Amino acid sequence: xxxxxxxxxxxxxxxxxxxxxxxxxxxxxxxxxxxxxxxxxxxxxxxxxxxxxxxxxxxxxxxxxxxxxxxxxxxxxxxxxxxxxxxxxxxxxxxxxxxxxxxxxxxxxxxxxxxxxxxxxxxxxxxxxxxxxxxxxxxxxxxxxxxxxxxxxxxxxxxxxxxxxxxxxxxxxxxxxxxxxxxxxxxxxxxxxxxxxxxxxxxxxxxxxxxxxxxxxxxxxxxxxxxxxxxxxxxxxxxxxxxxxxxxxxxxxxxxxxxxxxxxxxxxxxxxxxxxxxxxxxxxxxxxxxxxxxx
Amino acid sequence: xxxxxxxxxxxxxxxxxxxxxxxxxxxxxxxxxxxxxxxxxxxxxxxxxxxxxxxxxxxxxxxxxxxxxxxxxxxxxxxxxxxxxxxxxxxxxxxxxxxxxxxxxxxxxxxxxxxxxxxxxxxxxxxxxxxxxxxxxxxxxxxxxxxxxxxxxxxxxxxxxxxxxxxxxxxxxxxxxxxxxxxxxxxxxxxxxxxxxxxxxxxxxxxxxxxxxxxxxxxxxxxxxxxxxxxxxxxxxxxxxxxxxxxxxxxxxxxxxxxxxxxxxxxxxxxxxxxxxxxxxxxxxxxxxxxxxxxxxxxxxxxxxxxxxxxxxxxxxxxxxxxxxxx
Numbered sequence: 213x214x215x216x217x218x219x220x221x222x223x224x225x226x227x228x229x230x231x232x233x234x235x236x237x238x239x240x241x242x243x244x245x246x247x248x249x250x251x252x253x254x255x256x257x258x259x260x261x262x263x264x265x266x267x268x269x270x271x272x273x274x275x276x277x278x279x280x281x282x283x284x285x286x287x288x289x290x291x292x293x294x295x296x297x298x299x300x301x302x303x304x305x306x307x308x309x310x311x312x313x314x315x316x317x318x319x320x321x322x323x324x325x326x327x328x329x330x331x332x333x334x335x336x337x338x339x340x341x342x343x344x345x346x347x348x349x350x351x352x353x354x355x356x357x358x359x360x361x362x363x364x365x366x367x368x369x370x371x372x373x374x375x376x377x378x379x380x381x382x383x384x385x386x387x388x389x390x391x392x393x394x395x396x397x398x399x400x401x402x403x404x405x406x407x408x409x410x411x412x413x414x415x416x417x418x419x420x421x422x423x424x425x426x427x428x429x430x431x432x433x434x435x436x437x438x439x440x441x442x443x444x445x446x447x448x449x450x451x452x453x454x455x456x457x458x459x460x461x462x463x464x465x466x467x468x469x470x471x472x473x474x475x476x477x478x479x480x481x482x483x484x485x486x487x488x489x490x491x492x493x494x495x496x497x498x499x500x501x502x503x504x505x506x507x
Numbered sequence: 508x509x510x511x512x513x514x515x516x517x518x519x520x521x522x523x524x525x526x527x528x529x530x531x532x533x534x535x536x537x538x539x540x541x542x543x544x545x546x547x548x549x550x551x552x553x554x555x556x557x558x559x560x561x562x563x564x565x566x567x568x569x570x571x572x573x574x575x576x577x578x579x580x581x582x583x584x585x586x587x588x589x590x591x592x593x594x595x596x597x598x599x600x601x602x603x604x605x606x607x608x609x610x611x612x613x614x615x616x617x618x619x620x621x622x623x624x625x626x627x628x629x630x631x632x633x634x635x636x637x638x639x640x641x642x643x644x645x646x647x648x649x650x651x652x653x654x655x656x657x658x659x660x661x662x663x664x665x666x667x668x669x670x671x672x673x674x675x676x677x678x679x680x681x682x683x684x685x686x687x688x689x690x691x692x693x694x695x696x697x698x699x700x701x702x703x704x705x706x707x708x709x710x711x712x713x714x715x716x717x718x719x720x721x722x723x724x725x726x727x728x729x730x731x732x733x734x735x736x737x738x739x740x741x742x743x744x745x746x747x748x749x750x751x752x753x754x755x756x757x758x759x760x761x762x763x764x765x766x767x768x769x770x771x772x773x774x775x776x777x778x779x780x781x782x783x784x785x786x787x788x789x790x791x792x793x794x795x796x797x798x799x800x801x802x803x804x805x806x807x808x809x810x811x812x813x814x815x816x817x818x819x820x821x822x823x824x825x826x827x828x829x830x831x832x833x834x
Contacts, residue, residue: 235664236666237616237622237626237662237663239617240622258600258603261607262602328601330598330600332564336562336587339615505559505565
């Protein structure tokens with residue numbers, strides 16, 4: 213068992229006179245912007261440390277995408293016939309599904325931090341509240357980036373190739389990550405609105421699982437029953453998947469594309485979606501954080 | 508002028524499907540500079556809510572709070588530059604090491620990387636955590652965790668310190684040790700508001716005690732003043748067995764001047780008396796005559812427990828038994 217200090221430290225002369233003669237430490241001079249960036253970096257760093265320290269996150273981030281790529285390629289690949297081969301068709305779908313699910317981590321982690329009292333600790337400090345959210349969503353961005361790397365490596369091993377250009381490839385990666393980043397802000401908002409992290413996990417599973425599956429992510433949609441086909445054509449996940457396919461050059465002639473406007477203009481749809489998510493949920497989340505003590 | 512001043516704080520909550528809870532019901536409080544005030548009360552009395560208002564975590568429905576002339580509600584950012592908070596609600600990050608936690612807090616006070624690191628090292632030494640500094644907090648013992656938490660509150664040497672139940676849940680030895688630490692901190696001139704359910708903790712650490720119950724301060728003063736306000740002597744008995752509760756109660760009520768109060772699972776009894784020696788003699792005689800075995804019997808001056816009981820009509824949570832272990 214540990215002891216705190218030594219027993220002979222009572223009184224003014226003790227070695228534990230923490231305030232001692234020294235005065236209160238003043239902050240470094242700095243601008244509001246500089247402090248915001250610094251706070252954002254410190255909050256991000258904290259979330260990155262957690263990725264390294266908590267094995268569950270790392271396993272979820274790295275192993276699950278590998279498993280999905282292999283399962284879908286070898287289990288469904290034999291049964292689903294699409295132009296250009298199933299692996300080529302599949303990869304954009306896996307990318308989209310993985311990063312969308314990766315973004316939900318912002319929600320459950322935010323709820324967990326609130327529950328654990330870390331957020332209250334932050335709120336007694338003179339840090340910028342919005343920086344907590346920036347750190348949170350940045351953390352997801354890094355997790356999603358890692359997942360993407362692992363998936364691309366695995367995909368390459370099972371035969372997936374980028375058939376566009378370096379520019380197309382980079383644009384595809386950025387679009388996927390940016391969409392996921394914007395989605396993280398929505399999730400962070402939800403994370404502050406619920407009572408427990410489990411609610412976020414359950415609800416996001418119940419909503420996102422159908423949303424990602426009733427889309428063009430894993431199967432061509434033209435043979436789906438009509439209501440599901442219409443749903444999947446308008447599904448934003450389909451637009452994200454289609455955008456990535458186009459940018460990676462994974463859309464060989466004969467690949468079916470839906471009639472909906474969003475299916476015809478997938479990249480524009482995703483850009484609008486990203487903007488809308490950010491415009492709505494960045495200010496909403498910051499306001500929600502600032503109002504945490506007001507309820 | 509008091510350094511910390513809270514006036515007429517009211518905070519209500521409405522839990523789902525339940526009547527309104529008045530967590531704070533007109534609480535007022537003054538802490539002079541360089542002194543330690545303890546908020547003493549059972550769970551749910553409003554202690555933590557008070558500290559949360561003063562540390563800018565929640566806004567009261569009405570009332571005012573001022574720290575060193577700064578309005579807490581109007582200028583929370585300025586307040587955050589001069590307070591340190593530690594306790595139940597303001598946690599440390601379990602996935603960071605002790606050192607990383609302190610460094611992070613320093614950075615978020617905007618000390619800059621160099622000073623934040625230097626201060627973290629200083630505090631690690633001060634709190635005797637050198638060996639554990641590079642281990643993640645998740646593996647810390649309760650006492651170590653409290654130390655790192657307390658260290659986090661001291662990063663900028665704040666002039667005002669809020670300690671919310673600093674020793675709750677600690678084993679008696681760690682609690683004694685933490686008391687030493689807090690005592691040496693306050694000797695440096697920091698103004699401290701601490702909350703506790705432990706009467707003995709308030710007695711030992713605080714210059715002034717505010718007893719709170721139902722979201723209000725129901726009494727305040729030094730430990731001695733509060734004890735004197737209850738007045739009179741008490742007879743205390745400890746029985747070997749706790750069998751004949753009603754017999755004991757009957758005897759004590761007959762010779763006592765007030766309510767007989769059991770504790771320690773009915774083995775220990777305390778009753779206020781007018782004439783100590785006479786009452787003690789008669790009580791011991793009757794209890795023995797009733798065939799009950801006494802472990803201990805004697806007169807004593809009122810304790811803060813008695814004060815608390817008299818003021819609130821109920822005991823200070825379950826702090827009593829726990830506290831004796833620490834003493």
